[in-house]
Amino acid sequence: MWELIRLNRRKSILLFIGMGVTLVLLGYFIGLYFDPVKGGVAGVVIALLITLILNLVSYFSGSKILLQMSNAKEVTPDVHPRLFNVVEEMKLAAHLPAMPKVYIINSEAPNAFATGRDPENAVIAVTAGLLAQMNRDELQGVVAHETGHIINRDIRFLTYAGIMLGVIVLLSQMFTRTMFYSSVGRSRSDSGKGQGQIIILAVAILLAILAPIFAQLLYFAISRKREYLADATAARLTRYPEGLASALEKIASSTQDLETANKVTAPMYIVNPLKGKGMRMSDLTSTHPPISERIRILRSMSGGANFRNYQEAFSSVRGTGSPIIPGSGMADTETIGLRTGLTESGAEFDKRQYNRELGDIMKTVDDYRFIQCDCGIKLKIPPLFSSDRVECPKCGTIHSL
Amino acid sequence: MGALIVLAIIVVIALYVVGLYNGLIRLRNQVKNAWAQIEVQLKRRHDLIPNLIETVKGYMKHERETLESVTNARTAAMGAQTVGEKALAESALTGALGQLRVAVEAYPDLKASQNFLALQEELTSTENKISFSRQNYNDQVLMYNNKIQMFPSNIIAGMFNFKLEEFFEVEVPAEREVPKVDFGTKQ
Numbered sequence: 107m108w109e110l111i112r113l114n115r116r117k118s119i120l121l122f123i124g125m126g127v128t129l130v131l132l133g134y135f136i137g138l139y140f141d142p143v144k145g146g147v148a149g150v151v152i153a154l155l156i157t158l159i160l161n162l163v164s165y166f167s168g169s170k171i172l173l174q175m176s177n178a179k180e181v182t183p184d185v186h187p188r189l190f191n192v193v194e195e196m197k198l199a200a201h202l203p204a205m206p207k208v209y210i211i212n213s214e215a216p217n218a219f220a221t222g223r224d225p226e227n228a229v230i231a232v233t234a235g236l237l238a239q240m241n242r243d244e245l246q247g248v249v250a251h252e253t254g255h256i257i258n259r260d261i262r263f264l265t266y267a268g269i270m271l272g273v274i275v276l277l278s279q280m281f282t283r284t285m286f287y288s289s290v291g292r293s294r295s296d297s298g299k300g301q302g303q304i305i306i307l308a309v310a311i312l313l314a315i316l317a318p319i320f321a322q323l324l325y326f327a328i329s330r331k332r333e334y335l336a337d338a339t340a341a342r343l344t345r346y347p348e349g350l351a352s353a354l355e356k357i358a359s360s361t362q363d364l365e366t367a368n369k370v371t372a373p374m375y376i377v378n379p380l381k382g383k384g385m386r387m388s389d390l391t392s393t394h395p396p397i398s399e400r401i402r403i404l405r406s407m408s409g410g411a412n413f414r415n416y417q418e419a420f421s422s423v424r425g426t427g428s429p430i431i432p433g434s435g436m437a438d439t440e441t442i443g444l445r446t447g448l449t450e451s452g453a454e455f456d457k458r459q460y461n462r463e464l465g466d467i468m469k470t471v472d473d474y475r476f477i478q479c480d481c482g483i484k485l486k487i488p489p490l491f492s493s494d495r496v497e498c499p500k501c502g503t504i505h506s507l
Numbered sequence: 508m509g510a511l512i513v514l515a516i517i518v519v520i521a522l523y524v525v526g527l528y529n530g531l532i533r534l535r536n537q538v539k540n541a542w543a544q545i546e547v548q549l550k551r552r553h554d555l556i557p558n559l560i561e562t563v564k565g566y567m568k569h570e571r572e573t574l575e576s577v578t579n580a581r582t583a584a585m586g587a588q589t590v591g592e593k594a595l596a597e598s599a600l601t602g603a604l605g606q607l608r609v610a611v612e613a614y615p616d617l618k619a620s621q622n623f624l625a626l627q628e629e630l631t632s633t634e635n636k637i638s639f640s641r642q643n644y645n646d647q648v649l650m651y652n653n654k655i656q657m658f659p660s661n662i663i664a665g666m667f668n669f670k671l672e673e674f675f676e677v678e679v680p681a682e683r684e685v686p687k688v689d690f691g692t693k694q
Contacts (some may be wrong), residue, residue: 187625191632198544198639242631 121324122263125270128324129153132274132317135310136281142303153277157495160269168265169221169229172374176219178209178231185210185470186237192246193230196253199343206230206256210237212468215362220252220373221261228256233364234471238464239356247340247350251376254339260332265324274321278314285311330395334430338399338416345411345445351404358397399423411444477505519679521530527663534651538672541644542590545675549597550638555633556581556604559626563607565615570610577603598677601634641675648672 130150137149164171183190190208197205202225209231211217216236222228232254240248255261341347357377364379378394406419417431466486470476473489481501494507560574567574580603584596619621652671655664663669 188628188632191628191635195632195635195639198636198643201643242628 121328122267125267125274125321125324128321129157129270129274129277132277132313133315135306136277138306139281139303139310142306148188154274156276157270157273160273161266164265164269165223168223169227172221173209173229173231176211176231177213178211179471181208181210181471186467188242188245189232189249192242192249193342195246196249196343198252198277200253200257200339202228202253202256204228206253210234210467210471211364212471213362213364214464215364215379216240216357216360217364217379218248218252220255221374223262224258224259225256228261230256234464234467235360235362236357237467238352238460239360243346243349244353244356247346247353248376250340250343251336251350253343255332258332258335258339260336263369264329264332267328271318271321271325275318277320281310285314307416311492330413331430333394333400334403334420337404338413338428338431340418341404341407341411341416342413347404347407347411347444351401354397354401354404354417358401407444475507478506479503479505524663525661527660531651531654531664531667531669534647534654535669536646536673538647538651539660541640542675545637545638545644547639548633550595552600552630552633552637553581553585555626555630558645559607559630562620562623562626563611563614566614566620567610570607573603573607573610577607579586579603580681590675594675594677597637601677602631643676645676648674 130153133149133150133151133153134146137145137147137152139145141148145362189210193206193208196202204226206220206222206228207230208288209229211231213233213234214235216233216239218230218232218236220228220230230249232248236248237245279434321393337350340350344350354377364375401420403416403423406423409418413431417429420430464475469486475487475489475491477485477487477496479485479498479501480503481498483498483500485496485498485505487496487507491507496505496507498501499507543549556577560578563570564574566628577600580596580600584593587593587596611617654660655669655671
């Protein structure tokens with residue numbers, strides 16, 4: 107089932123090839139401009155070589171770099187048992203070959219992302235704010251969405267596409283700058299060259315200007331499509347689209363920016379972490395589909411939780427017949443019944459309770475130790491605390507560490 | 508020359524039979540593996556229950572019957588042998604635990620206790636894991652049973668005594684029916 111989904115994603119692959127062709131053309135014409143005889147081939151070789159090297163680096167240490175950039179910390183199950191349970195549930199539901207590593211980012215902004223080069227080396231990272239705000243069903247929805255990225259092989263795909271985009275932008279900028287600074291000196295000698303040279307120059311300049319824009323649009327298109335597919339996968343895995351829908355609602359209503367995210371890492375997150383930038387509805391340059399639309403689609407899934415149900419909901423919300431689920435997913439005729447949500451007590455949002463919980467999660471991630479005193483106070487011992495005894499500030503009981 | 512052709516045909520047939528046989532073995536092992544995954548979770552749930560009873564007993568003075576029915580359902584589930592029996596007994600245990608959950612609602616102190624919350628989380632997660640492993644197990648059984656019953660692998664299955672496996676079916680109405688929920692009106 108999942109294998110089929112992976113193989114049959116013609117449109118994404120076409121977009122991918124489109125970026126590759128753009129890269130090759132750019133390399134060719136820039137090279138041709140510098141040396142009309144052999145330059146074209148050399149340009150292509152150089153462009154591809156840069157892409158290859160960057161891809162190798164990302165294959166072997168990409169997720170490490172990303173996790174470090176986001177200030178994420180690997181945690182053990184006792185830091186947050188529920189998070190680990192939910193990840194393991196999704197591992198079983200999606201038949202992942204190995205348990206993903208779990209990371210927590212100490213930030214109040216609720217968000218999450220997945221990384222890792224393949225399902226065997228997957229990583230799921232969530233923020234402390236997410237853990238403090240979500241109930242069990244919502245957390246499951248978010249983790250299922252990330253698991254969707256893992257089994258759909260989106261991570262590697264997005265990383266490679268992102269690298270190609272980076273190389274295209276790099277080459278274009280290098281070229282246009284060289285042109286700008288050397289134009290005065292060159293113009294004299296250029297006059298001797300033929301008409302062909304001028305045409306090549308024109309094409310190269312045009313490409314250098316258009317290629318980055320084109321590649322960015324392709325990249326964002328890929329990224330948006332993947333988000334819908336991951337939402338559909340999450341609904342199917344959990345059989346409870348409402349969980350993810352209400353999680354997205356909570357994330358959307360949060361006003362915090364994730365400090366450690368940037369333009370490059372933004373498409374990795376479940377919801378664009380940079381709220382201020384380019385969040386216009388159905389904006390062509392947005393990495394994520396509008397949240398309100400994702401929520402509406404999930405909530406319109408009334409007949410069941412398989413891919414066909416998601417496609418139907420998608421078509422009715424968007425009012426278009428355009429397919430978002432690849433053909434193999436549509437062949438998924440197995441009826442997946444929706445399940446009912448967990449009833450959780452204490453549904454009212456309590457700001458103090460929330461802050462305390464958030465603080466506790468962050469402190470646990472930072473290796474604090476907790477001691478429950480008999481008088482009802484919870485002592486929080488920082489990792490650098492050197493004494494082996496601590497006194498309870500309320501009742502004066504001495505606790506040994 | 509004729510003998511060679513006959514020999515070649517025999518070799519091809521033999522290889523085909525070996526292929527079918529190995530395919531059946533692989534499927535059967537996948538079924539076993541999937542079943543082992545369920546059993547781990549079932550055992551985990553059985554292990555959690557005594558702890559849970561111990562925790563809630565102090566708070567719930569007037570719910571002896573509910574607690575006893577959970578304990579009895581657990582004993583019955585641990586004694587079940589075949590897949591079918593287990594499925595039935597585990598459904599009964601799920602039902603008994605559901606009743607306990609309803610009863611807990613009347614005890615706010617219990618609901619706020621850290622110990623109880625942690626146990627409840629473990630129990631909920633174990634039940635989810637059982638449900639997800641069950642889907643996987645039933646998928647594997649379906650593939651294996653299909654292979655056993657379909658021509659030509661059914662001949663090999665008969666020769667080497669491959670038996671049909673049982674599905675792990677639970678009779679929980681809420682899980683099998685699609686609830687009619689209209690999310691559209693909620694906006």
